[in-house]
Amino acid sequence: MTTSITAITADQAGRPPAAAAEQVTVTAPRFEHLREPLGIGVASPRLSWKLDAPSGFEPSAYQVEAMRADGRTEAEPVASSEQVLVDWPFEPLVSREAAVVRIRVQGRDGAWSAWSESATVEAGLLEPSDWSAAPVGGAWEEDPEAERRPSLVRREFSLPDDVVSARLYVTAHGLAEVEINGSRIGADALAPDWTVYGERLTYRTYDVLDALRAGGNAIGAWLGDGWYRGRIGFHGGYPNLYGADLSLIAQLEVTHADGTRTTIATDADWTAGFGPILRSNLYFGEHYDAREEVAGWSLPGFDGEGFSPVAVGSRDTGTLVAPQGPPVRNTQVVSPVEVTTSPSGATVLDFGQNLVGRLRIRVSGARGTTVQLRHAEVMQDGEIYTRPLRGALATDRYTLRGPASDTDPDADQVEVWEPRFTFHGFRYAEITGWPGTFDPSAVEALVYHSDMERTGWFESSDPLLDRLHENVVWGMRGNFVGLPTDCPQRDERLGWTGDIQVFAPTASFLYDCAGFLGGWLRDVEAEQLDDGTIPWYVPVIPGGSEWTPIRPGAVWGDVAVLTPWTLFERFGDRGVLATQYESAKRWVDLVDRLAGPGHLWNTGFQLGDWLDPAAPPNDPADAATDRYLVATAYFAWSAKRLGETAAELGLTADAEHYGRLAAAVRDAFAAEYVxxxxxxxxxxxxxxxxxxxxxxxxxxxxxxxxxxxxxxxxxxxxxxxxxxxxxxxxxxxxxxxxxxxxxxxxxxxxDECPSWLYTVKQGGTTIWERWDSLRPDGTVNPGGMTSFNHYALGAVADWMHRTIGGLTSVAPGYRRVRIAPRPDPRLTSAAVAHESPYGRISVSWRVVGEALEADVVVPVGVTAEIALPGAEEQAVAHGEHRFVVPVVSD
Structure with a gap:
């Protein structure tokens, strides 16, 4: 039996039932999936916007206006209510061209809204011929020795007083941070991201006008090994896997009042010298000796002592691409919650949260004093426990500059330092060698990850569930560092394809990761073998087949089909389906060949239901479920999704073919396993x-x-x-x-092991790799793979959003949603919110006496199907709605 919903809508609360266009606010447009579209790599970027309008308003058309260098252009109105990723209506942008864009919409009554605020999009360097920069670095870096001291590179130049615009385009073989006239450019870290370097090396664009001056100027960069030539891989890794050079590739373009342009690019006119970084490695950490700092090295007028001509390398400029997602940045500062002294006498800081980043210290003391910082996720017997890090030393060292003598006027100067070119996964930090009395306020943890926009929230009446959800969020933050990694702490940190395949729906709710994952999928295709094989992790470590041979595997390889579909489903991005279609097709065709006419994928190596809790610690693939059952099930699912992808793209013949294939695999699965x-x-x-x-x-x-x-x-x-x-x-x-x-x-x-809440009650603040990474007796699992920050098992959060919170997307990009919370007697309330491509959607429900009350907010452009327990379903348009139904048991 169903009951009618008592609905209290915004209209009943006093808002007018109809809305005039003048009451509508249009947000400034967004370009592709970028919040910062300076240096965009798309000549015809798609546009998105959001609307704020009273109930009753229905958009029927939109119009786009652009101000370009050659004047203002209004595109013809488009009779459509679409507002997400609509086509660019103008001539494509050319390299370096900017356009100031605004939007207005028309209501059903024919009236137009006011124009939105304007947003500026600027193209980057879209053609290989736009680049004149070459890789430059220290000539000594051609030495094949594994551990080389990273260098500084610099150049001076002069400018007249008529500069009106300046852009810096920068990337590196390794990592780079640029300074102009002594000032840091941007706040990005660990740039460029790890990509398939031979095919795609990302550059970033900066507006540097304010950093320049008339007369003498200097530009310079710190360089670090990063993934390019640093040690990466298992068991401590191997160096020089992408190249032995450490090089900056930068192009500063200065535009003058008369429209002419001066270009200062990396070339033979640059010089290189050593700086204070003695060693920098993503796994091992960084050693910085402040006594080796070079005063004024990035300022004009530097005497050049210790610097010599650079080695000039080569780079195929056709491989330089603008990024699709945001850079890595410091997004939060965390102070220690407890300071203890370990049995060995070291100072140990507990930050109360397993996080990813590095420490910033403020210290003063004698010249030459070295402070050592070691990092770990867990403690054992009062000491930080580093065995799970395997070959990653996760140790930073800072040697103080200190006063030159007791009479030095800077004798009490506080030195502030954080590493530049490394990151660690940790909750605890061990500090040794601190001069004088240690002050806990002198150390902070800086959280670093790709700076995506937060878009999803969940809370409930149960604090353990809320903590579980926070653990999922922190796990995602720590593993979205330039690419979606499996873990952030040990000697691995690889882009495992299966992990993100299962977690992508959750990730797409919590953060706007569309550009981030869209860019990474380009690397997936770049690494895909000619026969269709998807590697287990992307990017592939060159020569890494000795650790993980490249061979087909279900769940992991299916990322080529299923993750583009997730991005389409959650962000309304049909373009990613088109871009990745051939890659997805090659994968399914490969599995089809491997399965043969019987349509059973029952041969070859498979990870299967990886890390089944019953699997032995040293054999994580030994699961209760037949690994070939898993493989064939995924074959059926990917074939089905590929057929649906083809249908979305208008590829009728392919849609029919893969639909038939999916049905055949389902029949074969049933005959073999059911x-x-x-x-x-x-x-x-x-x-x-x-x-x-x-x-x-x-x-x-x-x-x-x-x-x-x-x-x-x-x-x-x-x-x-x-x-x-x-x-x-x-x-x-x-x-x-x-x-x-x-x-x-x-x-x-x-909450008993193994379970999600077991990890919470054991003090976990992120999702673990193993259900029993920390065993009930408080000891760490002895397995060689025991991480305390892996997001895959946190994929349950997607169910929490959809079932507890009750918010499900049923049309691409949340164009239509289903509001259907399924309460349990153990909960008295829950709330979920998601910043969809159309705006904020929220659901909040609570049990009040014998009634279930639900508040729902629907943005313009979205239709919501309301399906509360025991009540008749109804559809509502945008606005604020309240519903009350009797409490019923499911």
């Missing part, structure tokens, strides 16, 4: 979750039986989780969709 009743040959939680969510049961009766069996398995396990990377993202949905919501909640609320 018994008559619905029981699976692998009677395990992951097996049923995959088959239920991927639609692999031939009959409704078998599906119903499987749902019951899955619920039984969960109950038999004491509501403890028994899934790894393949099953965990699906199990709560499989239970919910098969009619066992209360069992899904039982699984979520369980």
């Amino acid at each position: 018994l008559d009743s619905g029981e699976l040959t692998s009677d395990a939680q992951t097996a049923y979750s995959l088959a239920l969510e991927f639609g692999l049961f031939p009959t409704p009766e078998q599906r119903d039986w499987a749902g019951r069996r899955l619920a039984e398995l969960v109950a038999e396990a004491g509501n403890r989780i028994a899934t790894g990377f393949a099953g965990t993202p699906l199990i709560t949905d499989a239970l919910t969709d098969s009619g066992h919501l209360s069992t899904a909640y039982d699984l979520l609320f369980e």
Whole structure:
């Protein structure tokens, strides 16, 4: 029996039922997925905007205006209510060209809104011929020795007083931070990001007009090894995997009042010398000797002592590309919550949160004193515990400049330092060698990650669930550092494809990661083998086949199909489907060949349900679910999604072909793995979750039986989780969709090992790699892979958003949403909010007596289907809505 919803809408609260266009506010347009479109790499960038309008307003058309160097242009109005990633309506931009763009919309009554605020987009260097810069670095860096001291490079130049514009385009072989006239340019860190360097090296664009002056100027850069030539890989890694040089590639373009341009590019006129960084490595850390600082090296008039002509290298400028996502930046500062002294006598700081970044210290003391900073995620026996870091030393050292003598006027000067070219995953820091009395306020942890916009929030009446959700958020932040890594702390930190494939839906809710992941998918395709094989991680470590041979694997390789679909579903980006389609197609075609006419992928190496909690510590692939069942299930799912992708792109023949292929694989799966009743040959939680969510049961009766069996398995396990990377993202949905919501909640609320809340109650502040990374007795899992910051198992947060919070996208980009919270008696309230491409969507519900009250906010451009428990469904347009229904049990 259903009941009617008592709805209290914004109109009933006194707002006029209709809205005139003059009451509508249009936001300034956004270009592609970039908040900062300076130096964009797209000649015809797509536009998006949001609307704020009273209830009753319906957009029917939009118009775009652009001010370019040759004048103002108004495009013809477009009869459409679209407002997300609409086509650029003008002639394409050329390199360096800027356009000031604004939008207005028309209502159904024919009236136009006011113009939006303007936003400026500026093209970067779009053609290889735009570049004149060459890689430059210290000539000594051609020495093949593994550990080389990183250098500084510099050049001086003179400018007249008629400069009206200045742009710096910069990248590096390695990492670089640029200074002009002694001032740091930008706040970006660890730039450029790790990409498939031979195919794609990203550059960034900076407006540097304010840093220049009439007369003498100087430009210089700090250089660091980074991923390019630093040690990366397992077991401490290997150096020089992309090249032995450490080089800056930079082009400063200065525009004068008469329109002429002066270019100062990296070339033989630059010089190089050593700075105070003695050693810098992503795994090992950084050693900085302040006594070696070179005063005035990035200022004009420097005497050049210690500097000599650079070595000039070469670079295919066709591989230099503008980034699609944001740079890595410091986004938060965290102070220690506790300071203790370890049994060994070291000072240990607890920051209360497992985070990714580095420390900033403020210290004064005698010249030559060295402060050592070591980092770790956990403690054991009162000491920081570094075994899980494997070959990563995670140790930074700072040697003080100090006063030259006791009578030096700077004797009490405080020295402030943080490393430049490394990062660590840690909660605890051990400090030794600190001069004098240690002051906890003298050390802060700086959080670094790709500076994506936060877009998703969740809270509930249960503090443990809220902490679990925070752990997911922190895990994502720590592993989105230029690329989506598996972990941020040990000698690995690789872009494992399976991890992000299962986590992408959660990531796409929490942060605007569309550009970030879209760019990384270009690297996935660049690394894809000619036969269609997707490597296990991207970028591939050159020569890394000795650690991880490049061979096809389900779940991981399926990132080529499933992650573009997630970006389309969550961000409304059909373009990413088109861009990645051939890559996705090559992957499914490869699996089709491997499976053969029987349509079963039952040969070759597979990771399967990786890190099933029952797997032995040193054999994480030894799961309860047959790895070939997992592979064939994913084959069916990717074939289905590829057919749907083809349909979205208007590729009718491909859509039909892959639709038939998906059906054939489903039939083969059923014949091989499904018994008559619905029981699976692998009677395990992951097996049923995959088959239920991927639609692999031939009959409704078998599906119903499987749902019951899955619920039984969960109950038999004491509501403890028994899934790894393949099953965990699906199990709560499989239970919910098969009619066992209360069992899904039982699984979520369980707090004994293995479970999500076990990690919370054990003090975890991020998602762990293993369910028992920290065992109940307080010891660390002895397995060689034991990370305390892995996001994959946090994929359950997507179910929390959709089922507890009740917000699901049912049309690309949240154009249409379903508001359907499924409360459990153990919760009295929950709230979820998402900043969609159309604006903020929020759902907040609470139990008040015998009633369930829900507040819903829907932005312009979105239609919401309201489906509260026990009530008739209804659709609402944008506005603020309140609903009240009687509490019913599910």
